[in-house]
Amino acid sequence: MSAARDAEQHRRTVAALLRTHGRTYAEEAGIRLRDTPQPLYQLLVLSHLLSARIRASVAVAAARCLFAAGMKDARKMAAADWQQRVDALGEGGYRRYDERTATQLGDGAELLLDRYGGDVRRMRERAEGDAGRLSALLRELPGIGPAGADIFLREVQGVWPEVFPRIDGKALQGAERLGLPGDPAALAKLVKREQAAAFAAALVRAALDKEVAEEVGV
Template sequence: MSDEDVVKALLDRHGTTYAQDAGITLHDKPSPLWQLLVLSLLLSARIGSDIAVAAARELFKAGYRTPQKMREASWQDRVDALGRGHYRRYDERTATQLGELADTLLETYDGDLRRLHEESEGSKDVEQALQRFKGIGPAGAAIFCREVQGVWADLAPYVDKLAADGAERLGLPRSADRLADLVARKDLPRLVAGCVRAARDKAVVDDVRQG
């Protein structure tokens, strides 16, 4: 298969972003950016991505689509929402972290992650700034940057090691620039998400390589 054939199969079968899976319509606006930050925190735990996505959906369904609403929710409310998404192994700790996440965003950036972006110069700065939020480590920062590059164009092409490993398993180039050349700019977050899935699950690679 050519690189183009692999990319087409990957996008067709495994090319939804994690934000899309969680019901987030990503724009450069405070609420969807906050929702992506929440999703990045949930995906950072040692738990299946499907459970993390389901938990995010439950939190947003409960109305916690802004840091203000998350701060107003009780700790038990957050635990209950996480439980409905079957995010039970880490529910109590994560409920605390979500409250702290909201507090930090409101106090540091007035609830608006665009301010973090404005104060940063490139993806390394954004990664470092994100890791100042308790519960967001290198993995969580990478998740956020992979997804947000569609609306924060100065971060693109952003391909972390996990995505590059997935690209290699698929027979695609590891280079961010070379991967970006294979798709329209709007599809780069989808391609990177597909590569991450390939890195985590050999069945994705087999499915794509079957044509």
């Protein structure tokens, strides 16, 4: 296949992928992501939940239950007692890791309050535009490992320009399954900048579910 035909096939694949699965995980969890403390904290919680070995739909449901129970920012998460966090996680079906995660969420909220006044933007300021440094700071929070940091950075790239393009790990596995380029920069060129976070999330879905490739005609 010629380079021109390859490029055309890539465009068609990406268009179909965005049409069928082009939604961020933050959107699924009801988070209206913008550069303000509350939605950024909610994304941090969601990233924590998604990083466990559990279905993404369960993690999203558990995040929604935590927020519905009032735990929408670091202060309210820290103020909730352990059982309230366990109950909200359980309501969302997040039962395998609920007790440990409830503890980590409480400890993480306390740490975020102590170091950053509960504002994730201050973590960004400390990183001084260095995405690697930001990832390291995120991983200092209980329960946020490399996977959790990657999820947060993939989702936040739409509002924090210095993170763009963030297509790595699971997203690259999805690109391979779909026959798309394996280079993050090349992948980023296939979408508009404002679509990057949704595109990365869709690629992750392709990595996690082989039926996604069938749905987009690959």
